[in-house]
Amino acid sequence: MLKRLSPYLLFATVLLVGFTALGYWLVSTGRWTPANPSEAAYPIRGIDVSRHQGTINWDAVAASGVDFVYMKATEGGDWTDPEFVGNWNEAGRVGLARGVYHFFTFCRDADEQAAHALATQPPEAELPFVVDVEYGGNCEGFESVEHVRASLDRFMDIVTDSIGYDPAIYAVHSSYPDFIEGRYLGSPLWLQHVLWKPSAEGDRTWSIWQYSVTGTVPGIEGPVDLNVFNGDSTAFAAFQVSP
Template identity: 40%
Template sequence: MNDPAHSRPKARPKSRLGCGILIAPLIVLAGLGALGSKAWGPSRADYPVQGIDVSHHQGAINWPQLPGQGVDFAYIKATEGADFTDPAFAANWQAAGAAGVKRGAYHFFTLCRPGAEQAAHFIATVPVEPGVLAPAVDLEFLGNCTQRLKPTDVQGELTAFLTAVEAHYGQQAVLYLTGEFDEAYDISARFDRPLWLRSLVFEPRFGARPWTIWQASNFRRVEGINGRVDWNAMRGPATPQ
């Protein structure tokens, strides 16, 4: 307001554009540099609590090796849809707890089955235990069925899922979201829950409120896990104590 456009020297807008042209590639290069680093993660000074999310795709995990590598928490896949149980869930759940890793369970929400049926499956699979992280629900298109429902239908089925799960576990669920799913179904604006947002390398710029968990990488390597693993930062009231 104090520097209106019409009062600037004519060369000023051009120089600012030039800076923008230079800065944009630098940002891209910084991102590419992070992608090339198997050990990259968000700054510990800014986000001291960090962890992983896993499923049977990681194979056998040597959980006692993880705390010493900065794994403060782990979300473990439990269920998908109304009838799939992750075959590694029980082993991962027990071993993570024994290793002292703060743990939570998550459910992959499919668009092909009623929310109430999915909630019943999750409840039958994940035990109620004190001191664990809030249950999480994975909401994304990748790996989902090809059916695309109306936003009101998705919101209705998710409401049914959350109502049952939250009543059973006595905690608000965490909503894992990609930008595409949130945009398509207006989830973060419609459901006032902690957000777990996926945005590789760069902090999320979507969602109706600040994130509680940020999935920052899907290429982290840690000893005790074969191959890549998702890496996350956590902040706010969901931070494990």
């Protein structure tokens, strides 16, 4: 026979569920940022943007203290972000260090993706090219993790041969162990974690930490991703692929 929950246990359960729901709402709406790296520890601050941020006032962004910006340029084998060219030109005009990222699609041929990404990559990019590897927003029903790994290997080889250095990799906590952990050891890491500082396996370190996906920055209406660089201005200068 099932025992009835005591009033105290029932109250504690309801309270726990309520606090969990409240915490989720606060984080998802940007009202609470659990991971909030200090400017003293991480003085180089950045954002990443795409068409979802709409028209951006880049003068206001630069005046707010942002140092660098990554922009979504391409996805799959034929899609280009419609805001990319405008964002690229305007961010360059106000003097921000710029980089691009390609959203790697699990169900698209690696050669097609590499060709499309490379054709869109501006030669004057200051920051390393990034490949974004994550489950969120990706295709469903892909063949297997092993197949995606092989496809990503092919993509990385083509891009590395073309640009002359190992591309950086963006990953979240769910995609990192499946596709990145123990692999691409020459590639800088851009890791997301909104609760605490990210970590990689062994003595491997990260270069960029995306600590919020619901941040606010002057000049941008609505939420924007916030990032910090792992180092000072000297390290950041060394991280760049062109001055």
